[in-house]
Amino acid sequence: MNMRDRIPGKETQGLVDNSLTFDIDAVRENFPILGRRVYDQPLVYLDNAATSQKPREVVDCIQTYYLQTNANVHRGVYHLSEEATSAYEASRDKVQRFLNAKSRKEIIFVRGTTEAINLVAHCYAKPLLSPGDEILISTMEHHSNIVPWQIICNQTGATLKVIPINDAGEIEQDAFTTMLNPRCRLLAITQVSNALGTINPVRQMIKQAHQQSIPVLIDGAQAVPHLQVDLQALDADFYAFSGHKVYGPTGIGILYGKQELLEKMKPYQGGGDMISRVTFAHTDYNELPYRFEAGTPNIAGSIGLGSALDYINAIGLDQIARHEQALLVYATEQLSSIDGLRLIGTAKHKAGILSFVMAEAHAHDVSTILDQSGIAIRAGHHCTMPLMAHLGIAATARASLALYNNRADIDALLAGLHEVKRIFK
Amino acid sequence: MNNELRELYQEVIIDHGRRPRNFKVLQEYSHSQEGYNPLCGDRLQLFLLIRPGPEQVIEEASFLGEGCAISMASASLLTECLKGKTIAEAQTLFQQFHQLLTGDTAVQAEPEKLGKLQVLAGVRAFPTRIKCATLAWHALLGALNEDEDKPEAWVTTE
Numbered sequence: 001m002n003m004r005d006r007i008p009g010k011e012t013q014g015l016v017d018n019s020l021t022f023d024i025d026a027v028r029e030n031f032p033i034l035g036r037r038v039y040d041q042p043l044v045y046l047d048n049a050a051t052s053q054k055p056r057e058v059v060d061c062i063q064t065y066y067l068q069t070n071a072n073v074h075r076g077v078y079h080l081s082e083e084a085t086s087a088y089e090a091s092r093d094k095v096q097r098f099l100n101a102k103s104r105k106e107i108i109f110v111r112g113t114t115e116a117i118n119l120v121a122h123c124y125a126k127p128l129l130s131p132g133d134e135i136l137i138s139t140m141e142h143h144s145n146i147v148p149w150q151i152i153c154n155q156t157g158a159t160l161k162v163i164p165i166n167d168a169g170e171i172e173q174d175a176f177t178t179m180l181n182p183r184c185r186l187l188a189i190t191q192v193s194n195a196l197g198t199i200n201p202v203r204q205m206i207k208q209a210h211q212q213s214i215p216v217l218i219d220g221a222q223a224v225p226h227l228q229v230d231l232q233a234l235d236a237d238f239y240a241f242s243g244h245k246v247y248g249p250t251g252i253g254i255l256y257g258k259q260e261l262l263e264k265m266k267p268y269q270g271g272g273d274m275i276s277r278v279t280f281a282h283t284d285y286n287e288l289p290y291r292f293e294a295g296t297p298n299i300a301g302s303i304g305l306g307s308a309l310d311y312i313n314a315i316g317l318d319q320i321a322r323h324e325q326a327l328l329v330y331a332t333e334q335l336s337s338i339d340g341l342r343l344i345g346t347a348k349h350k351a352g353i354l355s356f357v358m359a360e361a362h363a364h365d366v367s368t369i370l371d372q373s374g375i376a377i378r379a380g381h382h383c384t385m386p387l388m389a390h391l392g393i394a395a396t397a398r399a400s401l402a403l404y405n406n407r408a409d410i411d412a413l414l415a416g417l418h419e420v421k422r423i424f425k
Numbered sequence: 426m427n428n429e430l431r432e433l434y435q436e437v438i439i440d441h442g443r444r445p446r447n448f449k450v451l452q453e454y455s456h457s458q459e460g461y462n463p464l465c466g467d468r469l470q471l472f473l474l475i476r477p478g479p480e481q482v483i484e485e486a487s488f489l490g491e492g493c494a495i496s497m498a499s500a501s502l503l504t505e506c507l508k509g510k511t512i513a514e515a516q517t518l519f520q521q522f523h524q525l526l527t528g529d530t531a532v533q534a535e536p537e538k539l540g541k542l543q544v545l546a547g548v549r550a551f552p553t554r555i556k557c558a559t560l561a562w563h564a565l566l567g568a569l570n571e572d573e574d575k576p577e578a579w580v581t582t583e
Binding site: 039361362363364365368369372379380381388394395419422423424 | 427429430433434443464465466467468491492551553554
């Protein structure tokens with residue numbers, strides 16, 4: 001069934017909320033979990049930067065796979081295996097189209113963004129690095145875009161360099177420009193900060209890096225659910241994202257790599273599926289992308305991811321972005337109205353992430369009190385301890401938006417924050 | 426506000442969280458231990474002055490740190506009630522406090538021994554916050570076992 005059949009969008013537009021371009025109530029109906037109650041209150045889910053909820057169609061798709069199609073891929077000479085293989089490979093095509101990659105050979109299924117970055121660190125960067133070489137990251141990186149580089153820097157004698165950010169949480173572009181140099185072997189930055197919401201000007205940064213022949217990895221974990229990503233226009237050399245943040249299942253993610261780079265890389269995991277011929281003396285590796293997919297893959301996960309991308313396409317990422325941006329503006333206004341609340345991350349270009357601290361209460365107390373009203377936010381360092389140290393804070397509270405959030409969610413958050421103030425008055 | 430929240434954020438806790446007592450470095454101390462919960466970022470340093478002797482009485486206790494209201498209030502209340510206790514009494518207090526929060530049946534509950542510390546009983550309804558309330562206490566155990574080999578310079582409840 002076509003998604004548009006179930007989401008009466010255009011005709012109700014304007015009746016519900018002027019800022020919405022699709023029927024938010026119909027969208028919410030697609031997510032059964034939004035109907036449940038927590039502590040006898042309706043669930044208000046605002047921890048989407050950690051993981052998103054799943055539409056029924058994704059869950060159904062995974063269930064149908066296990067109930068009707070389950071078989072191993074790429075090997076069985078029988079009907080079920082052929083069906084499973086085609087579904088698995090069809091998902092790869094969906095990802096390729098979704099990101100506008102040039103070739104399906106450039107789409108590698110991995111467990112998530114973290115594994116994708118580790119793969120690039122070990123298979124691409126490590127063999128290149130010598131003492132004195134540099135890997136360039138930014139202050140706002142998630143631990144998953146810091147630690148893999150630290151590991152290979154320690155192994156090779158290369159140095160990890162960190163681009164500074166300004167008080168609004170934006171990359172200092174002048175400093176970035178001066179840090180590009182012939183010893184720099186890779187630039188690895190996030191497109192959208194999970195802790196600050198900043199949307200980095202990655203297209204421009206990639207262009208600058210390429211002028212000095214420096215390849216670029218983009219951590220797209222927080223970008224893909226919210227922004228249209230066109231890999232050929234972006235010209236990123238590597239791009240990573242996770243399925244579970246784009247309404248798909250956990251345990252599946254994508255590494256995109258330019259074919260000419262992937263062709264030169266040796267795999268770091270050996271096993272089934274990644275080979276073409278094995279003797280005890282020698283192994284010929286399989287062609288791309290299978291060379292980097294050792295072992296039985298997460299078949300159900302990849303099919304579920306394909307289904308999630310279908311879901312997003314049916315609504316339209318442009319529509320989703322417009323909705324989330326309108327909600328971000330509303331939420332920013334509302335949060336700013338609270339005395340003693342300070343937003344952390346006030347970049348000009350932001351995705352729907354609102355990090356904040358309150359004068360009265362620590363982020364964990366805020367989270368516990370909101371939780372009792374059924375409101376799920378994140379409190380802590382958001383896997384960005386170096387960023388928190390830079391900001392001089394131990395933790396923030398973070399509300400992060402998805403396509404199914406509405407003004408009522410923000411109003412509930414506001415009421416909850418006023419409750420925090422009452423308790424800590 | 427529901428009953429669980431009312432129990433958790435009692436006035437005493439809000440008060441000690443906002444204005445922790447004994448929030449300083451002791452001018453003279455014999456034992457010290459850092460407590461750190463890396464997942465949430467709560468961090469504190471506990472200082473004890475224990476006079477050597479057969480009784481081993483804790484004469485002074487203080488702490489410095491940052492964290493949520495629960496961890497700060499718990500540390501503050503701990504330093505208040507440690508003064509004048511022997512090491513053996515402090516260890517019993519730890520067990521009693523742990524029993525209060527986790528309902529550990531291996532330890533006989535004797536709530537009267539806890540006195541003011543009973544205001545932290547509300548934490549029991551919030552399993553994710555027990556580690557906040559016990560951080561200072563694990564620092565206490567760490568400080569008392571200062572001579573033992575510890576894998577880290579700090580102790581944690583995570």
